[in-house]
Amino acid sequence: MIIGTVVGSVVSTRKADRLVGSKFMIVELLDSMQGAGWRLVAVDSVGAGVGETVLVATGGAARLAPGYDGAPVDAAIVGIIDDGAGLS
Amino acid sequence: MIIGTVVGSVVSTRKADRLVGSKFMIVELLDSMQGAGWRLVAVDSVGAGVGETVLVATGGAARLAPGYDGAPVDAAIVGIIDDGAGLS
Amino acid sequence: MIIGTVVGSVVSTRKADRLVGSKFMIVELLDSMQGAGWRLVAVDSVGAGVGETVLVATGGAARLAPGYDGAPVDAAIVGIIDDGAGLS
Amino acid sequence: MIIGTVVGSVVSTRKADRLVGSKFMIVELLDSMQGAGWRLVAVDSVGAGVGETVLVATGGAARLAPGYDGAPVDAAIVGIIDDGAGLS
Amino acid sequence: MIIGTVVGSVVSTRKADRLVGSKFMIVELLDSMQGAGWRLVAVDSVGAGVGETVLVATGGAARLAPGYDGAPVDAAIVGIIDDGAGLS
Numbered sequence: 506m507i508i509g510t511v512v513g514s515v516v517s518t519r520k521a522d523r524l525v526g527s528k529f530m531i532v533e534l535l536d537s538m539q540g541a542g543w544r545l546v547a548v549d550s551v552g553a554g555v556g557e558t559v560l561v562a563t564g565g566a567a568r569l570a571p572g573y574d575g576a577p578v579d580a581a582i583v584g585i586i587d588d589g590a591g592l593s
Numbered sequence: 594m595i596i597g598t599v600v601g602s603v604v605s606t607r608k609a610d611r612l613v614g615s616k617f618m619i620v621e622l623l624d625s626m627q628g629a630g631w632r633l634v635a636v637d638s639v640g641a642g643v644g645e646t647v648l649v650a651t652g653g654a655a656r657l658a659p660g661y662d663g664a665p666v667d668a669a670i671v672g673i674i675d676d677g678a679g680l681s
Numbered sequence: 682m683i684i685g686t687v688v689g690s691v692v693s694t695r696k697a698d699r700l701v702g703s704k705f706m707i708v709e710l711l712d713s714m715q716g717a718g719w720r721l722v723a724v725d726s727v728g729a730g731v732g733e734t735v736l737v738a739t740g741g742a743a744r745l746a747p748g749y750d751g752a753p754v755d756a757a758i759v760g761i762i763d764d765g766a767g768l769s
Numbered sequence: 770m771i772i773g774t775v776v777g778s779v780v781s782t783r784k785a786d787r788l789v790g791s792k793f794m795i796v797e798l799l800d801s802m803q804g805a806g807w808r809l810v811a812v813d814s815v816g817a818g819v820g821e822t823v824l825v826a827t828g829g830a831a832r833l834a835p836g837y838d839g840a841p842v843d844a845a846i847v848g849i850i851d852d853g854a855g856l857s
Numbered sequence: 858m859i860i861g862t863v864v865g866s867v868v869s870t871r872k873a874d875r876l877v878g879s880k881f882m883i884v885e886l887l888d889s890m891q892g893a894g895w896r897l898v899a900v901d902s903v904g905a906g907v908g909e910t911v912l913v914a915t916g917g918a919a920r921l922a923p924g925y926d927g928a929p930v931d932a933a934i935v936g937i938i939d940d941g942a943g944l945s
Contacts, residue, residue: 520672569841584784608760665745696936753921848872
């Protein structure tokens with residue numbers, strides 16, 4: 506998994522039916538992480554908000570996040586880091 | 594998922610049977626995204642057009658886009674971003 | 682998917698049984714593509730030849746190319762681009 | 770697989786139910802490895818500790834590590850390298 | 858798939874049960890390949906030795922190499938290149 510900060514979200518009205526109701530969060534990866542500084546879009550399964558430091562699971566793991574079985578997603582927030590401010 | 598702009602499409606006459614009828618869109622990733630500025634080819638499941646900002650699902654997620662079950666594809670456009678012009 | 686040019690092939694006599702009869706093509710990715718300029722090895726499902734511009738599916742998608750179900754392959758040529766010379 | 774050093778761990782109280790009880794280790798990849806110097810988060814299946822050199826399996830392989838079947842994880846420590854100090 | 862040279866191996870005594878009996882080979886990717894010059898760890902299914910040029914399958918493909926069904930591995934040597942010395 507990788508750790509990043511939620512920096513915003515995007516809205517998509519025209520999307521695959523299976524994605525209706527999903528929130529698309531923009532996550533910026535921490536500087537120390539693989540893919541440092543880059544952003545990706547992840548669906549949320551834990552109620553994460555902007556500014557929180559989150560754990561993102563990618564690939565097939567994203568579809569094992571609660572609520573995303575069978576959905577065309579490849580990244581999901583699966584945890585919120587308790588002491589995120591101390592990471593970089 | 595990653596966000597990019599549809600910059601064109603390619604045509605392939607000789608292709609795997611399962612791909613007949615698919616449109617192959619060239620998507621250029623936003624500068625802020627993982628893989629910044631690079632292009633990939635994605636099939637389309639939402640009727641995206643050139644110039645639109647789109648959400649692309651990769652890997653096995655692409656085969657969960659409507660119409661691509663069992664197709665040899667690893668990237669699919671699964672949503673069109675509403676406020677794409679404001680992203681970079 | 683990614684687009685590249687077939688630049689050659691390699692031969693492997695000692696290989697997994699399931700790969701007997703497969704042709705291993707070396708594909709060099711276009712400069713505009715993710716992984717620009719690098720090469721990978723893909724099996725062929727459409728009769729591609731050296732110099733042709735091809736569409737390559739990676740990951741599990743490769744095993745959905747005709748003839749590769751259950752084979753230990755992670756990249757397959759699934760289409761030949763009609764107007765490949767115009768791409769870069 | 771890739772080899773890295775366990776440099777710490779993170780705690781996540783709010784997380785997907787399936788992850789309750791998992792320990793999230795931060796692994797820094799060896800300089801010689803693909804993704805050199807970058808960090809990722811892996812669950813542990815072998816009792817690895819900080820400072821140990823470990824073998825990390827990624828993607829679907831992580832969910833084949835003991836205890837992670839069906840969990841939304843994409844990286845797992847599956848072995849501890851005996852002579853890790855000699856690697857770079 | 859990617860092509861690399863076997864440069865050594867590592868030993869892991871404490872590992873997932875399913876990996877008992879596996880040999881972990883360190884493969885350095887050819888300069889022309891995606892991930893040029895970097896190393897990864899692959900299990901062996903064809904009896905490859907140090908100095909040999911090998912074909913490596915990654916992701917789920919690795920678990921289709923003979924003997925690795927259900928094992929937590931993401932890279933496997935699936936072929937030895939006949940004319941490896943001529944590649945770079």
